[in-house]
Amino acid sequence: MVSRTVRIAYADALRALAIFAVFLHHMFQQTRLAAKAPEAAVFGYWGVDCFFVLTGFLLCGPYLRAIADGTPLPGWRQFAARRFLRIYPLYFVCLVLSIADLSVHAQAPSFLDIGAHLTMLHGFVVPYVTQINGPLWTMAVDAQFYVLMPIVFFGLSALVRTRSAAVRVRYIWLFLAVMCCVSVLERFASISVLTNTGTATWDADAVYARNVVGMGTNFAIGAALAFLSIRRPKPGRPKAWYAAAVVLGVVFIALQMTSLGVDTTRPVLSIGTYGLIDILGACSAGLLLYGLTRGGWTKLDAVVNTRFVAGLAALAYAVYLFQEPLINHVVSFYYGPLGNPVVTLGLGVVSLLVVYCVAIPMHRFVEQPFLDMREHHRDIVPTLP
Numbered sequence: 001m002v003s004r005t006v007r008i009a010y011a012d013a014l015r016a017l018a019i020f021a022v023f024l025h026h027m028f029q030q031t032r033l034a035a036k037a038p039e040a041a042v043f044g045y046w047g048v049d050c051f052f053v054l055t056g057f058l059l060c061g062p063y064l065r066a067i068a069d070g071t072p073l074p075g076w077r078q079f080a081a082r083r084f085l086r087i088y089p090l091y092f093v094c095l096v097l098s099i100a101d102l103s104v105h106a107q108a109p110s111f112l113d114i115g116a117h118l119t120m121l122h123g124f125v126v127p128y129v130t131q132i133n134g135p136l137w138t139m140a141v142d143a144q145f146y147v148l149m150p151i152v153f154f155g156l157s158a159l160v161r162t163r164s165a166a167v168r169v170r171y172i173w174l175f176l177a178v179m180c181c182v183s184v185l186e187r188f189a190s191i192s193v194l195t196n197t198g199t200a201t202w203d204a205d206a207v208y209a210r211n212v213v214g215m216g217t218n219f220a221i222g223a224a225l226a227f228l229s230i231r232r233p234k235p236g237r238p239k240a241w242y243a244a245a246v247v248l249g250v251v252f253i254a255l256q257m258t259s260l261g262v263d264t265t266r267p268v269l270s271i272g273t274y275g276l277i278d279i280l281g282a283c284s285a286g287l288l289l290y291g292l293t294r295g296g297w298t299k300l301d302a303v304v305n306t307r308f309v310a311g312l313a314a315l316a317y318a319v320y321l322f323q324e325p326l327i328n329h330v331v332s333f334y335y336g337p338l339g340n341p342v343v344t345l346g347l348g349v350v351s352l353l354v355v356y357c358v359a360i361p362m363h364r365f366v367e368q369p370f371l372d373m374r375e376h377h378r379d380i381v382p383t384l385p
Helices: 004-030 038-059 061-069 076-105 111-118 134-160 165-196 202-208 216-231 240-260 267-294 298-304 307-332 341-374
Strands: none
Touching (some): 004 298, 134 165, 307 341
């Protein structure tokens, strides 16, 4: 049987890998290497897709277990307290420093922009969604998910409370399937409207297509994996099934890269590319997580359980929040020609060192004290078998 420790270790390892993928994306963007190889943008898309799949995987399990068993749902007050202590303190510090950085080196953001970011409502406003610090748009989507998840699961629980256990389980799977379908429809509808009206920009796409509904496929896949782990706690046989899941996960990454290489100046291709890109990424992340956590890979289990991987995972949130502005500053000190792989490699190594030099104290002195405080709200810690 795969222990809970191994399962969470793989989630940590995937998170650390996803953070590095986002770092590579921003390096390629800032050093102009992405202009020569548009497929490289897959790193950023895939990394963000992993985050949202992991959110569904780690947070939805206790709610789905309660609905399936017909027991009371976890308390929303504890859930809100734990999420706030986990996310907001370091987010707030990053926001303040990003505002100060913009005020010194560029143009200070407006009070409305600052207010939208403070309340995590910037994900609803196109001019604000990425203006202060680009990666913070994902935190707005996370906040939307944190608000909606307990409400939606409360409604689902009320709907099936009087049903038999078998019917409750079927309703859960039906709900997750419907969530995926609604997400796909929302994505394609929004991207179609933006493309056909000539208003398609990255920021508009983030607001209208990559919101909590548009990224719902990612959350639903993560939730489905958590529920599958609850329903089938022991890995099945043969092991080849889990190897196949890992291989398919890699195939979906290749499909993402291929889709980004198409000519998106044609409306139909543009709609198809940006409609599918995050869905392919969610499938990839889900298959990798499923195949690795349930496969019983003894040697790989030992690697992901090392303190080194745990340390990278612990720093992942700080790295994610601070990496883009720090990369921008490192690249700005280089006055030579950009777009060269060797130059990108050199600047990437320097940027990575700078990012971790900032992330380590931020985690130690800002994030960790609030994580310790969060341990007072333990009743909804993910309970995966």
